[in-house]
Amino acid sequence: MTVINLLQRQIERRAEVVCANRNQSLPAELGKSGFEPIENGVHFIQSHFKLDSSHCDYTSLVAKVIWEESHSLWGLYVPSNENEVPEWVPYPYLSKSGDLTALIREIEKDPKSYFWS
Numbered sequence: 001m002t003v004i005n006l007l008q009r010q011i012e013r014r015a016e017v018v019c020a021n022r023n024q025s026l027p028a029e030l031g032k033s034g035f036e037p038i039e040n041g042v043h044f045i046q047s048h049f050k051l052d053s054s055h056c057d058y059t060s061l062v063a064k065v066i067w068e069e070s071h072s073l074w075g076l077y078v079p080s081n082e083n084e085v086p087e088w089v090p091y092p093y094l095s096k097s098g099d100l101t102a103l104i105r106e107i108e109k110d111p112k113s114y115f116w117s
Contacts, residue, residue, distance in 0.1 A: 004040060007067045011074075014100060015042045015065075018108045022116070031116070034059075041066030044107060046116060062115045063107055064088055071096065076103045078114065 015035040022033040031046045044062040049055070064077040073096045079086035090096070091114070094106050110116050 004067065004069070008037070008040065011042050011065060011067070011100065012037055014104045015044065018044075018104055021108060032056075033062075033116070038064070038066070040069070044115070061086055063091070065100075065103055065107070068096070073098050074100050074103050076106065 012035075019033040019035055026032070029049060031048050034045045034047055035042045036045060041064060043064050045059050046062050047056040047059050050057050061079045064075075064079075066075050066077070067073075068075045075096050076091040076094060077088035078091050080089045081087055091106070093112055093114070094103065097103050107115055
């Protein structure tokens with residue numbers, strides 16, 4: 001297994017824990033957290049529900065965490081628009097780190113109300 005594969009498994013496990021923790025304490029009306037694997041990282045997604053429905057009405061991209069091999073750092077990005085193909089910009093408070101835990105903690109705790117609002 002290559003280093004990139006190990007990093008991919010690591011980020012996917014961390015994303016799964018973040019989403020499970022968030023979903024456990026929030027009602028569906030406030031949105032459910034999810035993720036999807038992408039090359040060298042994950043997209044975090046928020047599923048939105050109508051008040052009277054148990055089916056997802058729509059989803060929105062919340063954040064992207066990727067391993068930037070050229071810098072040997074994790075990058076945290078947020079969508080800058082709501083188009084079908086979002087433009088990703090660096091998260092202004094902690095855009096890169098060698099510590100994946102720091103980026104994951106930022107997404108999970110959302111101290112600036114940037115991701116899950």
